[in-house]
Amino acid sequence: MASTITLAVTRYRPEEEAEPTVETYTVPFRKDWVVLDALNHIKDHQDGTLSYRWSCRMGVCGSCGMMVNGSPKLTCAAFLSDYAPGPVRVEPLQFFPIVRDLIVDIGEFLHKLKKVKPWIVRAEEQPLSEGEYLQTPDEVDAYKAFSMCINCMLCYSACPIVGLESHFTGPAAIALAQRYNLDSRDQGASGRVEILSDHEGMWGCTFVGDCSRVCPKNVDPAAAIQQYKLTTAVDTLKSWLLPRGSR
Amino acid sequence: MSLRYPLRDFHMDIFSCDVLVVGGGGAGLRAAIAAADAQPTLKIGVVSKVYPMRSHTVSAEGGAAAVIKTGDSLDEHAYDTISGGDWLSDQDAVEVFVREAPTEMLQMEHWGCPWNREPDGHVAVRPFGGMKVQRTWFAADKTGFHMLHTLFQTSLKYEQIQRFDEYFVTTLLVDEGRCEGVVAIELATGRVVAIAAKAVILCTGGCGKVFPFTTNASIKNGDGMALAYRAGVPLKDMEFVQYHPTGLPFTGILITEAARAEGGWMLNKDGYRYLQDYDLGKPEPKPVLRSMELGPRDRLSQAFVKEQEKGRTFEGPYGHYVHLDVRHLGQKLIDKKLPFVRELCLKYVNLDPVREMIPVRPVVHYMMGGVHTDINGATSLSGLYAAGEVACVSINGANRLGSNSLTELLVFGARAGRAAAAFTAEAPDASSSVATQAHDEEAHLERRFRQRDSVRSGETERIATLRTEMQGVMEQSAGIYRSAPTLEQGAAQLQSLQERLTRVGVDDRSYTFNTEITSLLELSYMLDLAEGIVHAALARTESRGSHQRTDHPDRDDQRFLAHSMVHRTSSGQPRIEYSPVTITRWPPGKRVYGR
Numbered sequence A: 001m002a003s004t005i006t007l008a009v010t011r012y013r014p015e016e017e018a019e020p021t022v023e024t025y026t027v028p029f030r031k032d033w034v035v036l037d038a039l040n041h042i043k044d045h046q047d048g049t050l051s052y053r054w055s056c057r058m059g060v061c062g063s064c065g066m067m068v069n070g071s072p073k074l075t076c077a078a079f080l081s082d083y084a085p086g087p088v089r090v091e092p093l094q095f096f097p098i099v100r101d102l103i104v105d106i107g108e109f110l111h112k113l114k115k116v117k118p119w120i121v122r123a124e125e126q127p128l129s130e131g132e133y134l135q136t137p138d139e140v141d142a143y144k145a146f147s148m149c150i151n152c153m154l155c156y157s158a159c160p161i162v163g164l165e166s167h168f169t170g171p172a173a174i175a176l177a178q179r180y181n182l183d184s185r186d187q188g189a190s191g192r193v194e195i196l197s198d199h200e201g202m203w204g205c206t207f208v209g210d211c212s213r214v215c216p217k218n219v220d221p222a223a224a225i226q227q228y229k230l231t232t233a234v235d236t237l238k239s240w241l242l243p244r245g246s247r
Numbered sequence B: 001m002s003l004r005y006p007l008r009d010f011h012m013d014i015f016s017c018d019v020l021v022v023g024g025g026g027a028g029l030r031a032a033i034a035a036a037d038a039q040p041t042l043k044i045g046v047v048s049k050v051y052p053m054r055s056h057t058v059s060a061e062g063g064a065a066a067v068i069k070t071g072d073s074l075d076e077h078a079y080d081t082i083s084g085g086d087w088l089s090d091q092d093a094v095e096v097f098v099r100e101a102p103t104e105m106l107q108m109e110h111w112g113c114p115w116n117r118e119p120d121g122h123v124a125v126r127p128f129g130g131m132k133v134q135r136t137w138f139a140a141d142k143t144g145f146h147m148l149h150t151l152f153q154t155s156l157k158y159e160q161i162q163r164f165d166e167y168f169v170t171t172l173l174v175d176e177g178r179c180e181g182v183v184a185i186e187l188a189t190g191r192v193v194a195i196a197a198k199a200v201i202l203c204t205g206g207c208g209k210v211f212p213f214t215t216n217a218s219i220k221n222g223d224g225m226a227l228a229y230r231a232g233v234p235l236k237d238m239e240f241v242q243y244h245p246t247g248l249p250f251t252g253i254l255i256t257e258a259a260r261a262e263g264g265w266m267l268n269k270d271g272y273r274y275l276q277d278y279d280l281g282k283p284e285p286k287p288v289l290r291s292m293e294l295g296p297r298d299r300l301s302q303a304f305v306k307e308q309e310k311g312r313t314f315e316g317p318y319g320h321y322v323h324l325d326v327r328h329l330g331q332k333l334i335d336k337k338l339p340f341v342r343e344l345c346l347k348y349v350n351l352d353p354v355r356e357m358i359p360v361r362p363v364v365h366y367m368m369g370g371v372h373t374d375i376n377g378a379t380s381l382s383g384l385y386a387a388g389e390v391a392c393v394s395i396n397g398a399n400r401l402g403s404n405s406l407t408e409l410l411v412f413g414a415r416a417g418r419a420a421a422a423f424t425a426e427a428p429d430a431s432s433s434v435a436t437q438a439h440d441e442e443a444h445l446e447r448r449f450r451q452r453d454s455v456r457s458g459e460t461e462r463i464a465t466l467r468t469e470m471q472g473v474m475e476q477s478a479g480i481y482r483s484a485p486t487l488e489q490g491a492a493q494l495q496s497l498q499e500r501l502t503r504v505g506v507d508d509r510s511y512t513f514n515t516e517i518t519s520l521l522e523l524s525y526m527l528d529l530a531e532g533i534v535h536a537a538l539a540r541t542e543s544r545g546s547h548q549r550t551d552h553p554d555r556d557d558q559r560f561l562a563h564s565m566v567h568r569t570s571s572g573q574p575r576i577e578y579s580p581v582t583i584t585r586w587p588p589g590k591r592v593y594g595r
Ligand SMILES: Cc1cc2nc3c(=O)[nH]c(=O)nc-3n(C[C@H](O)[C@H](O)[C@H](O)COP(=O)(O)OP(=O)(O)OC[C@H]3O[C@@H](n4cnc5c(N)ncnc54)[C@H](O)[C@@H]3O)c2cc1C
Pocket: B022, B023, B024, B025, B026, B027, B028, B047, B048, B049, B050, B051, B052, B055, B056, B057, B058, B059, B060, B061, B062, B063, B064, B065, B143, B144, B167, B168, B169, B170, B203, B204, B205, B206, B215, B216, B217, B219, B220, B223, B224, B254, B256, B365, B366, B387, B388, B389, B390, B402, B403, B404, B405, B406, B407, B409
């Protein structure tokens, strides 16, 4: 086994350079190291100016998404050995504005998240003193997969529509809307339809399913988009047939 | 040295709000929502160095305790907590905690948290270490993840909550004995801003990164503890550091206690359930509450060290380890109740727990100590509150029970939020000194960090060098077992690290997302706390809960049924004082498990 491996890392320091560049670093090659360990090694021992986000190193905080050899990955779950003998290309997630080095601007996603009203909406709140809303295990299973999203943004980086039209609500936010729509405690689905239906993006989605393929948490956002399209289509149809009030 | 001041061509921005929450984890978001609910007209700020859903609450796995089932009682939850904490918990705080826990957990349910359910639709509970009755609510083994996302998503509906995402707080603004806000660096631009507030709530989490081997994320550097400490607020019970018995070697990834609660066994290298040798009960095929694998974490971690001394552990490239065996639980149960355990093992150590045993060793996990607060989260500094792992109320005493922390975030987060909201009614607006103080801090940051010599000059030291040394010192001196000589040596080494801190170099001159400067700030926070931990451990010449002194092996209620209070002296060195423990209904007794 080779004792070192080379990483070709995107650098971008907006105060100093107009365009991103690539810098190569050579690090020890260890079987149990992930790409993130290699970046930490660089930062700690070779170049303290390299900037990237990370926190949990256990695939749950969603901070460490980057393009590794061209595919969006959680770098804390991407073993170096899968890319041996290298060099390993590490770039910021595509389709997002780059802030610096491997850090991208996800501000727009947070606006999208809020727009889908990701909270329980009810006409009437049951007082806490009356206990929990009952929900059977099957009812939990109905939305559970869509509640597993860690907001890592890999799906946005894989989505051809996001690439063309950055305003597209996008896979994770739509999956989250559907997570609440399918929750037996929620009554807010109608308020979430408009947000999505007036948007071109969703209709442009061709169900290539790249989003679901790259998702590290098996959220299957492509399925959420498909379900949404169906309900929205039915809803649009209904609005033709019925007087508005009865919806 | 020339001072580039004013620093950049834009003037400093001063934001203002009524209540400012520092931290967007479970405690911070709960506090923000509680303040908003208590007084909807208040302007509430939440400042966090990472996007809230990245906060470390996200990695909590096993569950959150609250009495809800028949056959359980508040008193039993209180007793488990107090005996688990080796009688160092304040019992008035524990009583409030167990009483308000069920309502808080129901509130989480109403906000949409996907709790596991019974077939009839009621919330399900699971057993947990040190708990006599099953009372731990869970969302598979991603409880913290679901709680954090539920809180974050719910917080989005509150228009009055304004977030400052990816702002790094560097100091508290204090004038005439009152906290009036914070100074923070906006990471994306490097801009230094002041956020003035009538009340500030610290919810910045723990400081596991003071140690080399920990379940804690890279962001857990004790920032809030250090900020409060530097502002003159004492830290309480800092010597109590929880080791969790089951971390994966090398990564420190946690294998949740739920794995044992569902029936997992701890086996030494002979395949023997060794806990039976440590006064923790007899091995039964099915899990028995408060017994064997379901004993408290301090006792299990201590048993590991003894096994290692007897030569009955495995030796691997990352130190000694034992086995956690869940194979007999079967794939169906594992996939239903421990899916994350399986995912982590498969993805991070390439091993399937359905078929193989999991290598584990004790790992630093949680800080029982923290900023000294009262039952409403108030600190000794007017206008400053604290809640969550950063705070020490104390319900956890000398050893926290698993699944009490997530609940604590909710109960005391909400209490601090409400108390801070009420405080704003009588608090005057921030004084005019805020702007001056903030400008001083900006100049200070520029001088201290951006104008340092670079590492490349060869005259300076690296951040990582000092951090690694500090972590080594802590493991050597303040690990599972401690003694006067090692602690004294540790204290001396930390002092010299403090001196070397001024000679650490910085290469990154950029204002845009400068993580080298924030790493250095974090290191300086951690060094202060490391000193607090070591000095408090040295002064406590007894053994209690997670604090075990080989030179003082017994509990000494005569002298040490007391909280240690770490004060920062003008020289920067810690001074230790003691304050009494509140006992209401449970006089100190012997901790009995397995019987
Ligand atoms: C792996 C793991 C599993 C666990 N499992 C359980 C469990 O099953 N049950 C249980 O009860 N407990 C569990 N715990 C413990 C529990 O999760 C933590 O104690 C708790 O989540 C801490 O929450 P918090 O809100 O206090 O802090 P955190 O969630 O750590 O949040 C801290 C916040 O402060 C912010 N912050 C920090 N410093 C600054 C700064 N300088 N400027 C601006 N913002 C700052 C951060 O950005 C973050 O938003 C577990 C802990 C770990 C590590």
